[in-house]
Amino acid sequence: MTPDPGASAERTRLAWRRTGLSAAAVGLLAARPAFTPDATPPRVLLAAAAMTGWVILVRLSYLRVRGLRRGPPQPGRRTVVAYAWVTVGLAIIGGLVVTL
Amino acid sequence: MRGHPGRSPPIILHHAFPQLRPAPAGPPGEPFWTARVNNRRVIGDLRQWFDPERAERVGEPPDYRFSLANERTFLAWIRTGLALIAGGLACAQFLPPLPIAHLREGIAVLLLLLGALVALRAVDHWARTERAMRLKQDLPGSRFPAVLAIVVALGALLLVVAVLIQASR
Numbered sequence: 001m002t003p004d005p006g007a008s009a010e011r012t013r014l015a016w017r018r019t020g021l022s023a024a025a026v027g028l029l030a031a032r033p034a035f036t037p038d039a040t041p042p043r044v045l046l047a048a049a050a051m052t053g054w055v056i057l058v059r060l061s062y063l064r065v066r067g068l069r070r071g072p073p074q075p076g077r078r079t080v081v082a083y084a085w086v087t088v089g090l091a092i093i094g095g096l097v098v099t100l
Numbered sequence: 101m102r103g104h105p106g107r108s109p110p111i112i113l114h115h116a117f118p119q120l121r122p123a124p125a126g127p128p129g130e131p132f133w134t135a136r137v138n139n140r141r142v143i144g145d146l147r148q149w150f151d152p153e154r155a156e157r158v159g160e161p162p163d164y165r166f167s168l169a170n171e172r173t174f175l176a177w178i179r180t181g182l183a184l185i186a187g188g189l190a191c192a193q194f195l196p197p198l199p200i201a202h203l204r205e206g207i208a209v210l211l212l213l214l215g216a217l218v219a220l221r222a223v224d225h226w227a228r229t230e231r232a233m234r235l236k237q238d239l240p241g242s243r244f245p246a247v248l249a250i251v252v253a254l255g256a257l258l259l260v261v262a263v264l265i266q267a268s269r
């Protein structure tokens with residue numbers, strides 16, 4: 001086990017996990033209209049898109065958490081940028097869920 | 101006699117008192133290039149969103165703990181954005197129709213837009229902070245938290261008005 005002064009790698013790992021849990025709440029809320037009796041095909045498609053976005057976010061945080069295990073950990077680059085873009089994508093999916 | 105090699109402070113002092121160490125002079129030409137990068141803020145940052153490896157080419161890597169702290173700040177902002185998105189979706193799904201037509205959907209879309217804006221600004225601020233740390237410059241300041249606070253407060257006031265109108269009917 002490599003030394004981790006200030007437990008910064010562990011705190012960052014936990015921050016990634018928390019963020020994934022927040023993303024799960026967004027994904028479930030975006031998918032909820034697809035499970036009502038009056039669900040329309042667009043809502044089912046949007047639910048599938050939201051779930052796909054959530055899976056991508058979980059996969060990204062999994063990769064980053066694995067990268068943090070190396071010592072000394074490298075700063076995140078592509079993972080961080082991709083995470084923000086997928087979050088924007090979830091907001092767009094949410095906008096379509098609300099307006100359609 | 102000052103300036104004599106034998107009289108200058110022994111180099112070992114530099115290890116005990118780092119403040120005695122002369123400030124490192126950058127290689128010639130680099131200050132100009134660095135300034136040019138900083139002047140092209142928007143274009144440079146936009147490019148950095150798509151090509152984060154670009155940051156590797158300026159300055160030198162900071163202590164990894166600083167980078168990870170920057171990353172955690174980014175994640176905290178992303179969670180704020182996700183909470184706004186979840187709030188927008190919950191607003192549209194769980195709120196009863198409000199007295200003003202489409203106010204519920206309007207608030208929901210506003211929250212979703214705010215969430216997307218928070219996420220974009222989070223990655224922009226993360227990239228700028230990372231670059232400032234590599235160049236050993238002051239960290240970028242931001243008015244965004246104040247703007248976000250004002251927008252959220254205005255939204256809350258709007259809802260208070262809607263609730264009062266509904267109660268008075």
